[in-house]
């Protein structure tokens with residue numbers, strides 16, 4: 001397929017958190033495959049995360065800028081997964097805002113600068129920079145359309161939540177389809193901690209308003225999954241929306257996606273090969289969540305009591321976690337579940353585990369990438385949302401799509417091990433067939449979306465056509481100026 005003007009040069013600017021970076025790199029792969037010239041802005045410590053992509057596309061260039069020093073980020077940390085637990089994405093967003101001038105300078109000195117920037121939604125300040133240079137700002141959302149509708153609604157409408165004392169009071173979003181509502185404690189902490197006039201708060205607010213004002217929105221979702229929310233977003237932000245998901249890794253990339261796996265993929269595969277179809281529960285809470293020892297104990301007990309087969313991917317505490325209070329696997333647990341349970345410490349090859357025929361259920365925090373990966377794998381989900389957009393995603397999965405059961409809520413909540421055991425056992429039993437059938441239907445829709453003439457393929461082609469058009473526009477402007 002040839003798409004008009006596919007020679008455009010695009011700058012891609014990912015946010016340094018695996019859940020954000022992975023899908024934007026998958027999108028970059030698609031754009032490079034269609035012949036676009038891509039430069040990826042990255043800081044030095046995150047550069048190795050680009051290796052699988054760069055080896056597939058040697059034509060992709062990198063713009064490596066020094067990570068800006070920040071008083072709340074210890075030296076040497078450049079990725080959210082390594083941030084101390086008392087820091088948040090806000091600190092990282094604020095620190096990266098200092099790249100404004102170096103980036104501006106790079107643009108001014110580039111012989112053939114990009115015609116557009118595709119930037120992560122947490123880097124909304126890029127919108128202002130793009131306007132200053134006179135190129136198109138395109139925001140990329142690694143979150144789904146419902147979650148993005150909620151985030152945009154908060155920052156655009158600015159509901160007064162800061163003086164509400166009851167954390168269970170419902171925050172309502174009547175303009176969004178199906179009028180979702182969430183207890184205050186589940187609403188974005190980034191928004192709840194907003195203080196009028198505070199420089200960091202205003203920086204964050206301007207960033208989201210920059211997203212909303214962007215020339216286009218690329219989102220990792222697909223029409224059949226979130227049609228009403230995608231339509232709503234298109235009307236709200238008054239710009240082009242391209243739903244290009246689910247963004248998937250290429251077959252050879254599934255084991256090194258987002259980082260080097262801490263186990264041999266073949267060992268995990270051999271272990272899974274010995275299990276029956278759809279009997280294994282995969283447990284993972286994304287790239288950032290580290291459980292307290294209390295949570296670890298109850299989760300371990302739940303898995304033990306369930307008698308189910310499982311793989312549990314356990315994140316290690318970062319240097320900032322209080323020594324000994326986090327991430328400890330209960331003494332003797334692994335011996336007691338030997339043969340039916342596998343614990344992976346560190347980075348697990350999640351996509352290849354989920355896609356194995358033996359995996360039937362996924363205990364997840366409902367990070368959007370995990371949600372999409374779970375759907376593509378056709379596994380039923382057990383939801384334990386902990387923060388960020390995860391409560392919104394869990395609501396979509398549990399109440400609307402009915403492909404998940406809620407088993408726990410909250411980053412600090414300790415689950416009841418007996419209830420958890422029951423839910424885990426049930427998730428891979430024949431009683432759960434209805435949910436499994438529903439998720440298989442969604443899987444089919446997801447696969448259709450990314451096949452030839454599928455909705456996501458069409459949206460991707462539409463995006464590429466627009467990007468090609470921008471390059472022609474740039475050249476015409478130059479001719480007119482000359």
Ligand SMILES: O=c1ccn([C@@H]2O[C@H](COP(=O)(O)OP(=O)(O)O[C@H]3O[C@H](CO)[C@@H](O)[C@H](O)[C@H]3O)[C@@H](O)[C@H]2O)c(=O)[nH]1
Pocket residue numbers: 017018019020022142143257258284285286287288289313346347348349350351366367368369370371373387388389390
């Ligand atoms: O051991 C692991 C752990 C994670 N992953 C991958 O890492 C990604 C994790 O992304 P996600 O499931 O979205 O979780 P988070 O890392 O928590 O993602 C952040 O970013 C998402 C996109 O905006 C949000 O939906 C989440 O709430 C937010 O926490 C997925 O692709 C996983 O396959 C692995 O490959 N191995």
